[in-house]
Amino acid sequence: MKPGEILFLSKNEVGKFIDQKEVLELTEKALSEFSLGNTINPSKLVLPTNPYHNGHINSMPSYMRFGDAAGVKVVSVYNDNPKKYGLPTTIGTILLFDPETGMPICIMDGTLITDLRTGxxxxxxxxxxxxxxxxxxxxxxxxxxxxxxxxxxxxxxxxxxxxxxxxxxxxxxxxxxxxxxxxxxxxxxxxxxxxxxxxxxxxxxxxxxxxxxxxxxxxxxxxxxxxxxxxxxxxxxxxxxxxxxxxxxxxxxxxxxxxxxxxxxxxxxxxxxxxxxxxxxxxxxxxxxxxxxxxxxxxxxxxxxxxxxSVEDVICAELVYKKAIDQGYGRILDLEDL
Ligand SMILES: NC(=O)c1ccc[n+]([C@@H]2O[C@H](COP(=O)([O-])OP(=O)(O)OC[C@H]3O[C@@H](n4cnc5c(N)ncnc54)[C@H](O)[C@@H]3O)[C@@H](O)[C@H]2O)c1
CATH class of the missing domain: 3.40.50.720 (NAD(P)-binding Rossmann-like Domain)
Incomplete structure (x- = not known):
């Protein structure tokens, strides 16, 4: 991919490249790297949409030396979604960046990774x-x-x-x-x-x-x-x-x-x-x-x-991204028209 291009991965595509066993191992690894001080992981920023809507949208950025991975997960929690709209309560989106240039390189569904890593x-x-x-x-x-x-x-x-x-x-x-x-x-x-x-x-x-x-x-x-x-x-x-x-x-x-x-x-x-x-x-x-x-x-x-x-999400997303690139999956979108 050239600079300015991003890989777009849907939930089904994310599901092809990560399983429960990998998420369990990577989550343990992320928590230990966090403990060892090998990560940059600020506290999450919460955007409540109350009183206008019933939910909140969290922004969760991080960088980890392991895998040299940088990303942000944005996760919405809307408790009325299942009953009112037949949609999940918890919905995630993950963005990955080139840590050297800061250029965005991937946008993927983050709902599956959120569900699996929370478990x-x-x-x-x-x-x-x-x-x-x-x-x-x-x-x-x-x-x-x-x-x-x-x-x-x-x-x-x-x-x-x-x-x-x-x-x-x-x-x-x-x-x-x-x-x-x-x-x-x-x-x-x-x-x-x-x-x-x-x-x-x-x-x-x-x-x-x-x-x-x-x-x-x-x-x-x-x-x-x-x-x-x-x-x-x-x-x-x-x-x-x-x-x-x-x-x-x-x-x-x-x-x-x-x-x-x-x-x-x-x-x-x-x-x-x-x-x-x-x-x-x-x-x-x-x-x-x-x-x-x-x-x-x-x-x-x-x-x-x-x-x-956040590092729990980014470590999983990085694995998915690398496997998708290796196997030629996903859609490439030219974001910056460079
Ligand atoms: N810690 C984390 O990293 C993390 C990650 C994702 C979601 N969450 C949180 O997990 C929570 C659940 O998310 P979800 O995606 O599973 O939602 P969900 O809607 O799928 O499940 C929530 C369940 O709780 C039940 N419930 C509500 N009040 C109850 C009560 N008083 N007693 C017993 N059951 C009750 C609901 O009926 C529903 O079945 C959310 O509040 C979300 O903020 C935490």
Whole structure:
């Protein structure tokens, strides 16, 4: 490709060049590179479209030395999309750049990569922080990120034989169970009404809902449980129920949890008390690289919250781009007419 040309890759094309196994490995690699300081990854910038529309659009840039890759993911989260328009809640677009010249080189669907890498972060958290003998998994919020979290945890943490799904919508819960039955015949699937049951009875619990209020703080986590959140509005009360709280990106997580939590509390006429850095035990990447020990016994209650790190997206997008170029896939558009 000559300077000014960009490769355009649709979701189907992206899907040809990346699979679950690769995303799981690359996500772990991205988090460890982030921990080792080999990345430039500012906190995400959030554009809320409320009160005019019900959603937000996040801008997530990063550069990583591994692969010499630079890019930006833009991700929209519109919770009404499935019901109102039959569209996904979470929609991503990824732009890649030549890090030497800054010229754009690729625009690709980022929805598939977002879904898979969000699940992969749950898988990595389960691998490093859940009890060794974990056999049961609960997914609270049986939507897209809930399903990929389940898939990646089953892959990263062998030994899970039981999955329970919990969702406000009985239809989504049943769809999740039916799909799970068909795709994982060796795992038993069932549904529960109340997420608090999962906190008592299940080894690993993932919160992946689109709820606009905190759920976890109403529960009572059992000894040894590992709770992984990809979206839950964490509060001081919920964090305080655990022995340790890990997050993928501490600075960004505090910004996101405090902004989202405050907004949600104000809407319900409640006071908000900010989460602070002293509450965070450390980052997931620090456990992967051995800077922090992770779980040390079967009694600890561990909370692992993920808000997403751009390098997870860019590392996957770079692989897709290189494979597509090698195999002559995608459409080349002349953007700059140089
Ligand atoms: N951490 C990350 O990197 C990351 C990445 C992508 C998306 N997300 C977040 O994940 C969340 C889910 O995204 P998605 O694409 O899976 O959406 P989705 O619409 O496919 O799934 C969300 C599910 O949550 C259910 N739900 C809502 N309120 C609930 C409640 N109170 N109890 C139980 N279930 C409830 C909905 O019925 C729906 O099935 C979004 O809020 C998004 O911001 C996080």
């Amino acid at each position: 992969a972060v749950s898988g990595v958290n389960a691998k490093y922080l859940a009890k060794k003998d974990s056999g049961s998994l609960a997914i609270v919020g049986a939507g897209v990120q809930g399903y990929t979290s389940m898939e990646m945890i089953l892959r990263a943490k062998p030994g899970i034989t039981e999955v329970v799904a919990c969702d406000l919508s009985p239809e989504r819960r049943e769809e999740f169970i039916a799909k799970g039955h068909a795709e994982y015949p060796n795992v038993s699937f069932s549904g529960i009404e109340d997420h608090r049951t999962a906190l008592r009875d299940t080894d690993i619990v993932v919160y992946a809902t689109s709820a606009d209020r905190p759920l976890l703080e109403n529960g009572d986590p059992a000894e040894g449980v590992t709770v992984i959140t990809v979206c839950e509005l964490l509060t001081r009360k919920s964090v305080g129920m655990f022995d340790h709280w890990y997050t993928d990106f501490a600075e960004c997580a505090l910004e996101r949890y405090n902004d989202g939590g405050k907004q949600s509390a104000e809407a319900r006429g409640l006071a908000w008390d900010d989460l602070t850095m002293d509450l965070v035990r450390g980052e997931t990447g620090d456990v992967i690289t051995g800077k922090l020990p992770g779980r040390t016994n079967n009694r600890e209650k561990i909370l692992a919250g993920a808000v997403g790190v």
